[in-house]
Amino acid sequence: MVLNLEPISVERDLLAPGHRLCAGCAETIVVRQILHAVGEPVIVASSTGCLEVATSPYPYTSWRVPWIHSAFENAASTISGVETMYRALVKRGKIEDKGLKFVVFAGDGATYDIGLQFISGAMERGHRFLYVCLNNEAYMNTGIQRSSATPFGAWTTTSPVGKETPGKTQHRKDITAIFAAHNIPFVAQAAPHAWRDLMSKAKKAIAADGPSFINVIVPCQRGWRYAPGDTIELSRLAVDTCVWSLYEVVDGEWRLNYYPNPKKPVTDWLKSQGRFQHLLKPENKHVVDILQAEVDRQWTKLLERCKVS
Amino acid sequence: MINKKLDRKADIQILDGNHAAALGAKLSRVQVIAAYPITPQSPVTESLSEFVEGGDLHAEYIAVESEHSAMAVCTSASLVGARTFTATSSHGLAYMHEMLHWVAGTRLPVVLACVNRAIGAPWNVQNDQQDSISQRDTGWIQIYARNNQEILDSVIQAYKIAESVYVPVMVCYDGYILSHTEMPVDVPSQGDVDRFLPPYKPHAILDPANPRNYNLVTLANPRVNADGILCHGYMEIRYLLQEALQKSRETIINVGQEFGKLFARSYANMFWEDRLDDAEIVIVAMGSLAMEATVAVDMLREEGHRVGVLSLRVFRPFPKDYLIEALSKARLIVVFDKNISYGSEGATCSEIKSALYGNRINAVIRNFIVGLGGRDVKAREIADAVRKSLPSLEEGGPNIEYPEWICHM
Numbered sequence: 001m002v003l004n005l006e007p008i009s010v011e012r013d014l015l016a017p018g019h020r021l022c023a024g025c026a027e028t029i030v031v032r033q034i035l036h037a038v039g040e041p042v043i044v045a046s047s048t049g050c051l052e053v054a055t056s057p058y059p060y061t062s063w064r065v066p067w068i069h070s071a072f073e074n075a076a077s078t079i080s081g082v083e084t085m086y087r088a089l090v091k092r093g094k095i096e097d098k099g100l101k102f103v104v105f106a107g108d109g110a111t112y113d114i115g116l117q118f119i120s121g122a123m124e125r126g127h128r129f130l131y132v133c134l135n136n137e138a139y140m141n142t143g144i145q146r147s148s149a150t151p152f153g154a155w156t157t158t159s160p161v162g163k164e165t166p167g168k169t170q171h172r173k174d175i176t177a178i179f180a181a182h183n184i185p186f187v188a189q190a191a192p193h194a195w196r197d198l199m200s201k202a203k204k205a206i207a208a209d210g211p212s213f214i215n216v217i218v219p220c221q222r223g224w225r226y227a228p229g230d231t232i233e234l235s236r237l238a239v240d241t242c243v244w245s246l247y248e249v250v251d252g253e254w255r256l257n258y259y260p261n262p263k264k265p266v267t268d269w270l271k272s273q274g275r276f277q278h279l280l281k282p283e284n285k286h287v288v289d290i291l292q293a294e295v296d297r298q299w300t301k302l303l304e305r306c307k308v309s
Numbered sequence: 310m311i312n313k314k315l316d317r318k319a320d321i322q323i324l325d326g327n328h329a330a331a332l333g334a335k336l337s338r339v340q341v342i343a344a345y346p347i348t349p350q351s352p353v354t355e356s357l358s359e360f361v362e363g364g365d366l367h368a369e370y371i372a373v374e375s376e377h378s379a380m381a382v383c384t385s386a387s388l389v390g391a392r393t394f395t396a397t398s399s400h401g402l403a404y405m406h407e408m409l410h411w412v413a414g415t416r417l418p419v420v421l422a423c424v425n426r427a428i429g430a431p432w433n434v435q436n437d438q439q440d441s442i443s444q445r446d447t448g449w450i451q452i453y454a455r456n457n458q459e460i461l462d463s464v465i466q467a468y469k470i471a472e473s474v475y476v477p478v479m480v481c482y483d484g485y486i487l488s489h490t491e492m493p494v495d496v497p498s499q500g501d502v503d504r505f506l507p508p509y510k511p512h513a514i515l516d517p518a519n520p521r522n523y524n525l526v527t528l529a530n531p532r533v534n535a536d537g538i539l540c541h542g543y544m545e546i547r548y549l550l551q552e553a554l555q556k557s558r559e560t561i562i563n564v565g566q567e568f569g570k571l572f573a574r575s576y577a578n579m580f581w582e583d584r585l586d587d588a589e590i591v592i593v594a595m596g597s598l599a600m601e602a603t604v605a606v607d608m609l610r611e612e613g614h615r616v617g618v619l620s621l622r623v624f625r626p627f628p629k630d631y632l633i634e635a636l637s638k639a640r641l642i643v644v645f646d647k648n649i650s651y652g653s654e655g656a657t658c659s660e661i662k663s664a665l666y667g668n669r670i671n672a673v674i675r676n677f678i679v680g681l682g683g684r685d686v687k688a689r690e691i692a693d694a695v696r697k698s699l700p701s702l703e704e705g706g707p708n709i710e711y712p713e714w715i716c717h718m
Contacts, residue, residue: 041517045385056525059534066515067522070384070411077378080371081385081393082515085341088369089389100517118381121374 003196008036012064019062020054024228026218026235027051027134029192031105034132034214037202040065042101043086045079047110048072050141051134073114075104076122076131083127101206102129108149109139111215112175123182123211130205130212133175136220144223148173151243152294153287154275156223161278166287171294179213180249186212188248188257192219193235197246197257204250217244225274234272241269242299247306256306263299266292324494326487329457330396330422330480331356332494333464335366336502337420339394340509343371343382345401348434349484350424353396376401380408380419387417388523390511392468395419398484399426399440406444409477413448413550415524418471418478418509420464421449425596425647426484427682435683436484438596442624442648442656444479448550450557451625453596454482455581457492459622462574465497469506469564474557476550483597483647485683497572505571554626561623579628581620582635584610588617590695590702591639591672593661595621598645598680604688609695616695621657629664636665639672641702643695646712647680654712673701676712690715 014035021028027050035042043066046052052069055062070078083102090097106115111133119131138156139145146159152171155161159168180187185208190198198216205212219234221227226234238244241264246257267288270276279288303309324332331353334342342361344354360366369386373379376397383393397405402423412419423441427433441451450470454460460482467478482488515521531542541549561579569575583603585591590609592602599620609616619635621628636642646655653659658676665672675698680686694715700706 043515043517053526056522058525058527059532059538059540061522061525063522064520066517066520068385068388068515069524070381070415071407074378074381074408077373077381078385080373080378081341081343081382081387081391082389084369084371084382085386085389085391088340088391092367098517117374118378121378124374125371 003199011036014040014042014064015055016062016064020057021050022222022228024221024231025050026136026192026220026231030132030134030198030216030218033192033195033199034103034202035065037199038101038103038130038206041098042103043068043082045069045075045082045104047075047104047106047115048141049107049110051105051107053141072110074118075106075110076115076119079104079129080122080125080127083129102127103206104129104131105134106131107141108133108135108137109147111135112148112173119179120182123179123184123213126210128210130202130214133213133215134218135215136218136223137172138223140220140223149175152291153279155278156275166278166284174298176213176215182211183252184211184213185209185251186248188214189244189246190214190216191235191239191244191246192216193232194239194246194258201248204248223275226272230272237264237269237272240264241266242295243269245299245302247302254305254307256302256308259308266295319495320498321493322496323491324457325352325489325491326454326457326460326482327352327424327489328356329461329494330464330482331360332496333461334394334420334422335360336497336499337394337465337468337506338392338503338508339366339368340391341369341371341383341386341393342395343373343379343386343393344395345373345376345379345397347376347398347401349426349488350396350398350401350422352488353422353424357394376404377408380405380412383419384408384412384415384417387419387511388415388513388515390509390514392509393419396422396424398424399428402440402444403428406447409444409447409449411524412477416475416550416553418468418475420467420471420477421479422464423479423481424484424488425481433682436486436647437681437683438481438647439649439681441479441481445625445656448476448554449625450476450478450554450561450623452478452480452623453621454480454487455597455600455620457487457494458574460487461494461496462568462572462576465502465506466564466568466576468509470557470561472509473560473564474553475512476553476557481596486597495574501571505568558626558628558631576622579623579631580635581622583618583620585617585619585635588615589638589640590614590616591636591642592616592618592691592695593621593642593644593657594618595624595657596647598647598686601686601688602645602691605691605695608688608692614695624657624660627660627664632661632664633668633670636670636672639670641698642672642674643698644674644676645679645691645694646676649678649681649712658712673706673708675701675709678712678714684716686715
């Protein structure tokens with residue numbers, strides 16, 4: 001898929017500037033990339049979260065497309081109702097089929113935790129929509145609490161660093177594989193620095209005949225504790241250390257999209273952010289070892305799935 | 310009374326309450342149904358999916374994975390302009406609670422059939438009205454049916470009411486007592502229902518040609534928009550919901566009268582009266598219990614007591630002012646509740662007390678909690694409770710502030 005930056009750069013953004021997200025937030029970068037790839041006409045549903053709160057302070061909005069928010073956990077159910085009714089209207093000849101597209105933007109809390117059932121239900125029912133998880137690895141909107149996307153060892157306000165615990169004591173769950181196991185036509189992981197990869201995935205996802213899912217890592221300067229200007233570098237580092245891998249599962253076939261060479265040690269990742277600083281102390285070396293072993297295990301598993309040797 | 314406008318003679322079918330509800334939705338030409346099964350509501354969802362599968366109803370049936378999603382789907386489908394329907398009970402309604410608020414707040418005319426069932430713990434699948442009463446503050450209109458005819462008629466009227474005032478409507482009926490009991494129901498023709506209920510014209514729509522946004526973050530205070538217009542704050546929008554419910558009383562009555570004209574079954578008031586004209590003792594009840602109470606009145610009348618029944622049809626909005634005249638001659642009001650606001654009293658009892666305040670009606674009010682978790686309420690027990698309350702009619706008789714329970718305690 002050929003993607004040329006020049007026409008995109010002059011295209012109107014469907015998410016307008018002037019929103020209230022933090023400087024350096026990766027969410028709007030990703031949302032704009034995806035909406036450029038998907039194009040109009042499109043209807044967007046958002047779950048409660050940073051993006052929703054910061055883009056819709058009534059009577060203002062940053063959304064230039066029809067947009068609906070109905071609760072925290074159920075954006076997938078909400079888009080189900082919209083998609084069903086529009087398809088019914090087209091089927092009955094009440095409106096012209098203009099290739100209307102349906103997209104959900106939700107955070108990792110809404111996706112990995114509270115919304116899992118709702119997404120699973122919508123995918124099983126086969127609604128045609130793209131679900132994008134903007135994954136900043138914690139509940140940032142409520143003040144940096146751990147979610148099941150938070151990595152092992154990370155500090156959050158509910159996985160504090162103390163005498164007893166060195167940050168979060170559980171590994172994150174592999175939600176992308178969980179959605180791949182729903183046997184939907186398109187599932188992928190992406191990152192904002194790899195914009196061409198991200199946008200072509202969004203194009204493939206929206207063209208799929210059924211539900212699709214893209215899990216995008218979105219560095220969060222407030223929650224991860226780094227300088228706002230480093231967002232894109234952190235996105236790159238996540239991929240080069242294999243803590244976040246770029247791949248896609250198309251009709252059940254796993255494909256690796258990027259093989260880091262060299263594969264950097266996880267300590268490079270830990271050094272880059274305040275949320276991992278405690279792990280750099282000598283007494284926490286065993287935690288780093290556990291984390292590196294888990295990253296390696298997941299990477300090996302992914303290579304096997306993608307049949308890469 | 311013969312109404313010449315009717316398409317044809319009465320079509321009497323033997324239906325249980327669940328089929329009456331499903332048929333009401335079908336005759337209303339619902340376009341999107343999203344439902345999740347729960348005892349004793351399941352036959353509603355089964356009937357509707359059969360109507361859709363069989364091509365008798367041109368609607369989309371979405372078999373969602375939970376009641377929460379059922380209401381989320383109704384919300385968003387309604388925002389695309391669909392006439393939407395769902396049905397649930399008990400824990401299902403409790404699980405929907407969050408979305409009930411969203412639907413009312415978004416001012417969408419969704420209609421829900423609530424098959425009244427007890428809520429755990431202890432675990433119980435039988436009838437009482439704790440489930441819907443617990444949702445009274447969500448901003449929904451609540452209608453209670455006494456029999457299966459009223460279930461069918463109320464579902465059809467519910468759409469007309471909801472689409473006039475942009476407030477969702479819950480049609481409540483007792484689990485098993487009505488849901489699984491067959492009765493003769495006069496089923497109106499599709500043509501007559503179409504005459505009564507025109508297609509839904511949405512006031513809000515998610516449309517790419519006019520990209521509106523719904524359910525934005527709304528602060529407490531009004532704010533000026535980009536055009537310099539002062540827009541409502543959260544409180545103003547909430548005030549408008551209250552105002553809509555307040556004004557809906559008139560709509561409910563008008564719709565009931567119009568329905569009566571066309572179908573020869575009038576719903577001209579928000580409550581039903583049985584022998585209230587000379588009654589000094591008034592039994593207040595809601596749902597099928599009110600039918601049982603009329604049998605108790607037969608017994609008590611034989612004993613020479615001047616008793617009548619006031620049966621609440623609409624619980625939200627509460628028909629406050631409309632009740633006053635009906636209760637003006639009452640000296641003793643005995644309220645039976647199939648629900649309890651723990652630490653206080655039955656919900657309808659509180660409402661009756663509040664309605665009488667400042668209206669110079671000096672009746673003694675006694676409250677009995679009955680029929681929880683499907684405990685049978687016999688006409689004899691209702692009559693006994695009234696007899697037990699008779700000393701309150703005497704000068705200096707007891708005025709018991711808290712509810713009494715008809716159970717073995």
